[in-house]
Amino acid sequence: AQKITQTQPGMFVQEKEAVTLDCTYDTSDQSYGLFWYKQPSSGEMIFLIYQGSYDEQNATEGRYSLNFQKARKSANLVISASQLGDSAMYFCAMREGSGSRLTFGEGTQLTVNP
């Protein structure tokens, strides 16, 4: 079974609008962490935001926020005020237990239109 599921292969958004990228996960661990990375066409992986399973508040980092719904096992990324430079592939990833090994989803290709 997939541990990380990203159901949106591609998403389009107008510049300056907000967009939500979906991520659901599957784990039996009580302690886990959820990450979002951005991958531009150059290939580098850029860390965006982290949510721990015990964190009571949703994580925020500038224009990025994580909508964490633990009971539904979802960790959606919200990008506010989209910019052209946000066009990239976005990956959701999970760390289970206390280790640092990550499991990645298939990714969502985001395109920001002017």
Next chain:
Amino acid sequence: DGGITQSPKYLFRKEGQNVTLSCEQNLNHDAMYWYRQDPGQGLRLIYYSQIVNDFQKGDIAEGYSVSREKKESFPLTVTSAQKNPTAFYLCASSISAMEIAIEGNFFGPGTRLTVL
């Protein structure tokens, strides 16, 4: 500046040849990882190392080998036994295998391997 170096950025090899991808980090991280990425897909873990002279297979280790003789270096060898070696290879590191780090893994710039 601390970071992870992967060289070269593009690598071409003939089918049947072994090839070694380099990964060096100066972050003083204990743990290092190799991921493979195919076009339009996510990252899959090949091998990881929690400490010098120790490493474990990831999800797709067949046809690959690694060594960890120094803390800073974690080279990956793609052997002729790997059926479809053409892919983008990313090296990553983390402070330790057991420490919970909010950044997760730090990634290198990647190497695009094409086997002709």
